[in-house]
Amino acid sequence: MKAAAQAQATTGGPPVLLPPRLKAGDTVGLIEPASATWEPFAIQLIEEALANLGLKSKRAHNILDRDGYFAGDDQARADGVNQMFADPDVAAIMSVRGGWGTARILPFLDFDLIGQNPKALIGYSDITALHLAIHARTGMVTFHGPVGISAWGQQSLETFKPLLFDAAMPDYVNPVAGEDRLVQRKWRTQTITPGTARGRLLGGNLTVMTALVGTPYLPDFDGAILFFEDIDEAVYRIDRMLTQLGQAGILGRVAGVIVGNCTDCSQGSSIGGFTLSEILTHHLQPLGVPAYSGAFIGHLTDQFTVPEGGLVEMDADAGSFRLLEPAVR
Template sequence: MALPPHHPVPALPKEGLIGLIAPAGPAPLDTEKAIQWMRARGHELRIFPGVYEKDTYLAGSDEVRLNDLHAAFADPEIKAIICLRGGYGTPRLLDRIDFDLLKRNPKPFVGYSDITALHLAISRYAGFVTFHGPLLNADLLGDKEPPTVTSFFSLLRGQVKAGSALNHPAAYPLTTVEPGIAHGRLLGGNLSIIAATMGTPYQIDPEGVILFIEDINEPLYRIDRLLTQLRLAGTLHKLGGVLVGDVAGVDVEALNRLLEQTFAPLRIPVLSGWRSGHCDPNLTLPMGALVTLDAGEKRLVLEQDVVISR
């Protein structure tokens, strides 16, 4: 039985202040470029201290990164939060997050890759919609194709309503791995992070879920190993369907053969090739939202409003 949808969050208003945090890895930031990019689209940018820090492969200490996460959610002036980059670091924070604080201050939270750990944790313990979407450095300031920015703002501003199919560029054909229709909560993100949280209090609750997966720098045999881990853990058998995003660096035909081998015995719909993840364009997806996946018709339909007007 499918789980209920997550709560929508307040929409990003015109001229709403956006907070920038770095909960994972470090990256140099062209501050003036970032501020001007946001201003050109009607938003000011508040940059939290950890964005400018570096602790080996982390953007500052755990304390700095955790404090920035909490401060961004607690600040009533911040209307949406975007992450600087992925990399590694967010799993280290999970058992120290004040989820009651997050529940009291829901707002659009955006990122992907290592940020998947936060999407999974917020899903389980705060219960509001988050957004698997662009990072500031790699995507928004990286001049990715226009659908990256259009998808990001249209979802956060509430321009995509319940009953609408999410747009997918025709230039990037989708593949029906297994036909069928599934209705459920969209959850997931980076496959390596999903697997890394198995056996922890932050693992995905798969009952009736439409699982979204993507990855990078993982050869086909490792993707096989990760999917096999989820199968042996009993996760795949509880899913309602699967949406496969970009798996960067893996041959598409070989990937689809592996997906067919993995999911055909489960008789659930599987749609592959969705342009979300480490790719260009990188389309935003609402994590925790109720959706309908029609793999045969290659459509993903939003079945709830993911943001609400303030």
């Protein structure tokens, strides 16, 4: 029997704020709030990809700047973000890449300005800090999806374009892998706790999200559908981070959990240690809310674009979720 789990339509914090949808001819502002891009040709490729989507592009002033491993110092990177939200010619904002450093710029962001100029913000990985902070401080829906340097394959575009251009409400069902096997193995989901739940979708990269605990940049997770993903983390570190989220009172407040891909997350050299699936079961099953793992979210060649703060309904038995209202206006 499915677990009974139903979330409220909204979490605490500011009212939900929707950005305008994209249309052909719009300008996308390119930002670098984290690590530096070392190769100018990478920016050219991003601009060509956007052109193929019918979009123009505009570079933040710090694109290709370097300060150690950052794309400029903290103030410069924050100014690049503020610049794009203030620019009336920019319709949406996309991060060139992730890496590390977005959390360092949060104190320098003008959240009043951002809230007065809602725009679709797109990116993942370290950009999780920007998504969560903006939602916490303004209520704006943002988009956890490809960064500029991503591959932009067909599977990425299947959710990106309808969601952002058409105000569609997609069903997020993992793609069917074209494997020559009797039973599909790639892109499979696994039910941790059965059931369905509704709530605002909040989360992102687990490492980045956990590092925001105790700061004013983490939104209210009451009744939320938590999602997370990560890359290149040992299983014991996933265990440690989920322990922190549990002891901080976050896991106990959510209505459901969607685990994306944990790319290259292994037991390391330990013998007889826990597997990732065992650690997920340890932390998520006792919550008594629907949970599943393996969603098409994370450090993948292609991935879903999902709305941070969007209202969704998840089905842990089916390993899928669906958007219940448009995420753009």
